Amino acid sequence: MTGPGRTVLSIRDLTVGYGTRNGGFELHVPSLDLHTGEVLAVLGPNGAGKSTLLRAMAGLLRPREGSVAVETDRPQALVFQRPILLRGSALYNAEVPLWAEGVARTERRRRAGHALTRFGIGDLARRNAATLSGGEVRRLALARAFVTEPGVLLLDEPFDDLDVAGREALSFDLRHAIAETEVAVAMVTHELRQALLLADRIAVLCEGRLVQVGSRDEILRRPASPAVAQLVGMDNVIAGVVVGRDAADLTLVEVRPGQHLRSAVHASPGEPVWIGIRPEHVKLDAKRGEDARIEHSTSSVFGEQPVPFRGQGPLGNLKGKVQRLVSDGTLATAWIDWEGSELRTHLIAGRGLGHTLEPGDPVLFAIRPEDVHLMPRRAAATGAGF
Amino acid sequence: MADFESSAVVEVALRTLAVSGSALVVAVGLGLPVGLLLGRHRFPGRGLVVALVNSGMGLPPVVVGLVVALLLWRSGPLGALELMYTPQAMVVAQVLIALPLIVGISLASVGALPEDWHVQVRALGVRGLRAAWILVRETRLGLLAAVIAALGGILSEVGAVMMVGGNLEGETRVLTTGILMYTQMGRFEEAIALAVLLLGLTFVLAATLTAIQQARRT
Numbered sequence: 001m002t003g004p005g006r007t008v009l010s011i012r013d014l015t016v017g018y019g020t021r022n023g024g025f026e027l028h029v030p031s032l033d034l035h036t037g038e039v040l041a042v043l044g045p046n047g048a049g050k051s052t053l054l055r056a057m058a059g060l061l062r063p064r065e066g067s068v069a070v071e072t073d074r075p076q077a078l079v080f081q082r083p084i085l086l087r088g089s090a091l092y093n094a095e096v097p098l099w100a101e102g103v104a105r106t107e108r109r110r111r112a113g114h115a116l117t118r119f120g121i122g123d124l125a126r127r128n129a130a131t132l133s134g135g136e137v138r139r140l141a142l143a144r145a146f147v148t149e150p151g152v153l154l155l156d157e158p159f160d161d162l163d164v165a166g167r168e169a170l171s172f173d174l175r176h177a178i179a180e181t182e183v184a185v186a187m188v189t190h191e192l193r194q195a196l197l198l199a200d201r202i203a204v205l206c207e208g209r210l211v212q213v214g215s216r217d218e219i220l221r222r223p224a225s226p227a228v229a230q231l232v233g234m235d236n237v238i239a240g241v242v243v244g245r246d247a248a249d250l251t252l253v254e255v256r257p258g259q260h261l262r263s264a265v266h267a268s269p270g271e272p273v274w275i276g277i278r279p280e281h282v283k284l285d286a287k288r289g290e291d292a293r294i295e296h297s298t299s300s301v302f303g304e305q306p307v308p309f310r311g312q313g314p315l316g317n318l319k320g321k322v323q324r325l326v327s328d329g330t331l332a333t334a335w336i337d338w339e340g341s342e343l344r345t346h347l348i349a350g351r352g353l354g355h356t357l358e359p360g361d362p363v364l365f366a367i368r369p370e371d372v373h374l375m376p377r378r379a380a381a382t383g384a385g386f
Numbered sequence: 387m388a389d390f391e392s393s394a395v396v397e398v399a400l401r402t403l404a405v406s407g408s409a410l411v412v413a414v415g416l417g418l419p420v421g422l423l424l425g426r427h428r429f430p431g432r433g434l435v436v437a438l439v440n441s442g443m444g445l446p447p448v449v450v451g452l453v454v455a456l457l458l459w460r461s462g463p464l465g466a467l468e469l470m471y472t473p474q475a476m477v478v479a480q481v482l483i484a485l486p487l488i489v490g491i492s493l494a495s496v497g498a499l500p501e502d503w504h505v506q507v508r509a510l511g512v513r514g515l516r517a518a519w520i521l522v523r524e525t526r527l528g529l530l531a532a533v534i535a536a537l538g539g540i541l542s543e544v545g546a547v548m549m550v551g552g553n554l555e556g557e558t559r560v561l562t563t564g565i566l567m568y569t570q571m572g573r574f575e576e577a578i579a580l581a582v583l584l585l586g587l588t589f590v591l592a593a594t595l596t597a598i599q600q601a602r603r604t
Binding site for chain 2: 055058060075077078080082083084086087096097099100101144148
């Protein structure tokens with residue numbers, strides 16, 4: 001992406017809902033813009049209102065309040081999570097949106113054929129659509145969406161039901177098609193990894209509310225609330241209270257009396273906060289035991305090169321005890337008891353500490369202050385971070 | 387087969403085709419759009435309408451005959467039309483028998499589409515008459531099944547046409563009423579001849595519709 005493009009879709013004070021008597025659902029989005037050439041991922045757990053938002057953006061649901069303004073003369077296209085195909089060939093299916101626009105037959109055929117080729121299924125043009133595989137159906141649905149050269153493309157879980165290789169291949173073709181056509185894309189997904197395959201920006205939706213919008217980096221490093229933190233893999237969230245600043249101008253957060261963490265995030269003293277730390281930022285020292293000491297992390301299983309730590313504890317490191325370990329064969333997760341608080345960290349299974357560590361082992365670990373994220377902790381935690 | 391002339395048989399067969407064919411055309415013309423709309427749209431009271439249609443699929447033809455007879459009877463509300471004991475009265479009765487079958491089966495075949503089918507088709511930009519055409523195209527197996535069922539229902543029906551047609555020779559006698567009459571008279575040869583003709587006719591028409599239904603079934 002070469003900087004933000006023109007705004008083609010803007011949402012203002014949108015309220016969409018269905019059902020009024022108990023069991024109803026309401027989605028509220030104060031403001032959200034979509035620009036040409038960008039991919040905005042709408043991330044949220046099941047039932048957050050992602051598909052509702054997408055359908056409202058497509059004009060398929062009428063807002064109760066507010067507006068969805070589309071500022072492009074090109075059509076909109078929506079690809080559903082389970083795309084339906086019509087009886088007939090793959091080519092016929094790709095032609096349908098053009099037929100709806102009244103495009104002549106030969107022109108229709110040519111453009112539909114081109115769209116199929118763009119998504120790598122040009123050789124399946126004559127195939128009966130009912131005989132296509134799951135991956136081919138998805139590609140056909142995308143080809144059908146691109147055939148009208150839409151200005152806005154809305155994708156509902158575009159990588160669902162695909163294996164990792166299928167997702168990577170499809171994301172490659174999709175990215176290529178998006179760059180070529182300068183379409184503005186909003187995609188909906190419940191999984192961070194799928195969002196990261198395409199997204200330039202991420203909007204997080206929880207229980208019908210837009211809780212955060214930002215660049216990939218912002219969302220990953222600075223989630224606005226524990227709910228967002230959980231969605232983006234910031235698995236360690238513990239409560240604390242800001243007590244002041246240290247000599248190096250780092251924020252000092254008390255977890256329990258005498259138990260502190262330093263954070264590079266600024267916050268005012270007395271403020272209750274949630275402390276968020278990504279598991280990969282909890283770095284264990286390879287030398288186990290009480291004598292171990294981290295000066296630099298040459299031994300860290302994560303740092304290929306030494307990472308200069310700015311210390312946390314008085315010795316520049318923290319002490320804990322391994323509670324339990326779980327391994328999926330590739331990645332191991334260790335739960336560390338840090339004076340009554342639980343912290344998760346990732347290790348490579350079967351290598352280094354991932355091989356030798358056992359429950360009950362004392363460990364030393366370090367967390368850089370810049371990896372200690374702070375989120376507001378109030379009765380109703382909403383809005384952005386600090 | 388003394389006074390049983392083949393020209394008379396042909397005439398009865400042709401009248402059967404004319405009466406049931408007209409009834410089928412009218413019933414399809416009315417019933418298919420209604421069935422598609424009922425299958426497509428949700429509105430308060432729809433459940434009741436669908437239940438009525440479904441029970442209409444099992445409507446006893448003699449009851450239909452009775453109702454039509456009451457309406458068309460000389461002193462009845464539509465008596466002035468003087469339609470009683472005419473082929474037109476038989477068409478009216480057969481339309482009433484065929485309608486619930488066509489509406490019921492076509493609305494069921496629309497209902498068998500995936501839940502968000504209509505939304506997805508709309509999202510492809512297909513609107514209005516084009517959307518209706520796509521709907522007919524997608525459900526054509528079910529729609530032709532509805533036509534075949536209706537045809538079978540009215541071709542084989544005897545009670546209603548007997549009551550409102552009267553089995554008048556040269557005027558309202560059709561294959562089924564002819565079979566009934568000859569059987570009651572003990573003239574089995576004629577009854578069997580008409581029966582064979584009726585079976586043949588039913589088969590040819592059903593086979594033709596089936597061929598259309600299964601054509602390019604992709």
